[in-house]
Amino acid sequence: MNKYSINYILTFLSCLLFIGSCTNDDEINEIVNEKENKILFTFNEVENISHKSSNIDFEYAIKFSYLLQKYDRIHKTNLSGLVNTSNAVKYNKTLKQNLIIESNDVYVETSMFSKLMENSNGDKWIVFPKIKNNTIHSFILGHLSQDKSNLYFYTFDNNSEFYKKNILAFQNAYDLKFKSSTQNRSGNYCDLEVDFECWFEGVIITPNPGGGGGYPGWGGGEGGGGGCAVYEDCEYIEPPTGGGNSSTSNPCEDIKKQTSDPNYKAKIDELNKNSILNKKHESGFSQNKNGSYTSITQTASSNISDGLIVDINSDLKGLIHTHQNSYETGNFDVNGNPEIRQPIKMFSPADVNALMKLALNQSHNSYGDIYVTMVSSSGVYTLKFTGKSSDIKTGFNTSYWTNEYLKFWNNEKGNNETKFLRFLSEKMNVTGVQLLKVDKNGKSQKKSLGSNKKVITDNCP
Structure with missing residues (x-):
């Protein structure tokens, strides 16, 4: 679907999938895999950066800000305000990241950060302020899972409880450092590599009351991140037996088993x-995974969202959701004509992201049972994961991918199946995902993209 697609939002110590009409919200929280098959997020390049400080807050801040900018470069986002930006920056070869020289727009002040916090489960997180016109505009939080297998970034704007609780501490620290005559962020470049007077001590922040110093969970907004593949910073640990890396599932057999289940058919x-x-x-x-179904909670409708919320956990097997017919929003254009919302009746990048998240949750790469199904007046379609662990990619549930999908959809020719499969291959560079169409009698067809960019249809036996 277009801007009416699957979205994600974050809640305290839980994973929420937001199936709705605009991909403008959070990346899912951490995913747990079996240790034998885990893809470790290793800070490969960052660990080799030498520093002249033994301050743990400083060391983690450097690593988090490096990977935030690396995420921006890979995914063409600008969460940091330091990549693909109008701000004046200078690249530091030692730290392997951009540093701010002069600000023209919102940016993350990487030299300013909170004390490193740790959850009771061992997850670590640190907070940076986003600055605009010498004022704390918002916060961005880096959250590293205890096993270093996932790193996510979340923003907290001025409407969030976390912002309201911590704005004063950060603003006072910023004013003390950069509004003096000797330090001026908008005028003097600070060589952060050698001049540690430029860096802040970690700001003491107020976490969630009763949270034991853990992740704040107060109104986190748009962000990005995921496993090591998202950052192109991976180390693969093979199982003790040396196998188990690839899917052994057969999508036709798997979908036949799925559609023959009377409870599944009833939900469709x-x-x-x-x-x-x-x-x-x-x-x-x-x-x-025990076969039970739960209705997905509807959120309040807005001009960008008609979404749903579902708890994502290791017991989850699949998702079924609708893509709506066109409808009047209740608003009118300047000529008095009713505004018509036209959801795309095909999977979105964020739908693919949901499948990838389900795949990450599977132990021993048992991907055959997981699925994401879309029901629309154009047909019932299902996505199955048929790849190996290294094919799992996340980070597609952002506004960047929504906008890219919309542009592609509006500018390219072909039917819904063709456009989706082309975008999946040409723009997302995703492999190991099978599109299937299921008719009302339960008969299935595999849909693949041929070398001529036309859809090849194979009937499942």
Whole structure:
């Protein structure tokens, strides 16, 4: 779907999947894999950067800011305000990242950071301020899982509780450092590599009350991150037996097993009705590995979102959701004509991201049972993961990918299947994902992209 696609939002110490109409929210929280098959996030290049400080806050801040900028470069985002930006920056070869010289827009002040915090489960997080016109504009938080397998970044704007609790401490520290006559962030470049007077001591912040110093969980917004593949910084640890890296699933056999389940069929039939598809919000179910289904909670509708929320955990097996028919929003253009919202009746990048997150949750790469299904008036489609662990990529549930998908969809020719498969291959560079279409009798077809960029349809036996 277009801007009416699957979104993600963060809540305290839980993973929430936001299936809705605009991919403008958070990346999912940490994912747990079996130790034998884990993809470790290793800080490969960062660990080799030498410093002249033994301050643990400083050391982690350097690592987090380096990877924040690396994420920006890879995914063409600008969470840091220091990559692909109008701000004046200088690249530091030793620290392997840009440093601010003069600000023209919002940026992350990497030389200013919180004390390193640690959850009771061993996860670590650190906070940087985002600055605009010498004022703390918002915060960005780096959250590293205890096993270093996932690193995420989340923003906290001035409406969040976390911002309200900590703005004064950061603003006072910033004013003391940069509004004096000797330090001026907008005028004098500070050589952070050699001049440690330029760096701040870690700012003491207020975490979530009763949280034991853990992750604040107060109103986190758009961000990005994930496992090591997202940062192109990976080390793969093979299982003790030397195998288990590839999927052994057969998508036709897997979808046949899935569609023959009367409970699954009942949920599809429940959603595949005009009364449901004509609503102004999506509907759906999550399925646990024990076979039970849970209705996905609807969020409040807005001009960008008609979304749903579902708890993502290691017991989750699959997701079923609708893509709505076109409908009037209730708003009008300047000529008095009703505004029509036209959801795309095909998977979005964020839908693919959901499948990848489900794959990350599988132990021993048992991918055959996981799925993401979309029900629309154009048909019922299912995504299955058929790749290996190194094919798992996340980070597609951001506004950048939403906008890129919309541009591609509006400018390219072809039917919905063609456009989706082309974008998956040409723009997202994703492999190991199988698109299947299922008719009302449960018969399935595999949809693949041929060398001529045309869809090849193979009937499942």
